[in-house]
Amino acid sequence: MDIAQDYVLKAYAIYNGCEPYTRPFRSLLSELQARASPFVMPFLNTVAVKAQDSPGIVSVGILVLFILIALQVLNLVRRIMMWWIRLLWWMTVSGLCVVVVAAVWQRGPERTLEDAIAWGSQLSEVWWREYRRWEGYQNQQKGQYSKQGGYVY
Missing domain, CATH: 1.20.5 (Single alpha-helices involved in coiled-coils or other helix-helix interfaces)
Structure with missing residues (x-):
């Protein structure tokens, strides 16, 4: 538990140290939120009312969300496998070149x-x-x- 408290205190100290540099960005975000809120909130309210009226849409939305998460995980697995295959191919070709050079050098x-x-x-x-x-x-x-x-x- 002491480790978590140490990390929280260090993160808070870093946040306070970076506050003068992040102030313009935070003020820009709050201004964008204040300006976009009148346009976005009615849309979000109608979406919430329609979701409450028909729970089937929520179920379909959750299913689509799960499918998207599964596709992201599968894409990550594909990228990891391709990285290992490329590494193995590079090591094989490099090893073959070393063997050929060693054979020519020796014989x-x-x-x-x-x-x-x-x-x-x-x-x-x-x-x-x-x-x-x-x-x-x-x-x-x-x-x-x-x-x-x-x-x-």
């Missing part, structure tokens, strides 16, 4: 280029082998459909 540019070409050729061989295999499966299915009198796409 030299010629040896690194030779290794990259060898890995690329092995990868293309695997890809072509799998491509031919799945193309064979597709051709077998086309042959079976044509023998059964089915449609060939």
Whole structure:
């Protein structure tokens, strides 16, 4: 409880210290309130009377308010997730660049280029082998459909 009292006293001291600087702003707000009050109050009174006459409008208003709050929370969650995804992506790309620079530094540019070409050729061989295999499966299915009198796409 002492901590809360200390914070309240510090906030009050800050408020009193800033009072000469906030006085023009507070006077402007009070003047705007005094000038806008005759125009706004009749509108607010009619809204209050209509809300009292039909409580269904209040229920719909509360439902809309809850939906807006839920959308704000979901937007906050989306922004937090996107921040973490961007951070993870940046760390991945940076780590990949560090690994490439370290490999080139350790093995030299010629040896690194030779290794990259060898890995690329092995990868293309695997890809072509799998491509031919799945193309064979597709051709077998086309042959079976044509023998059964089915449609060939």
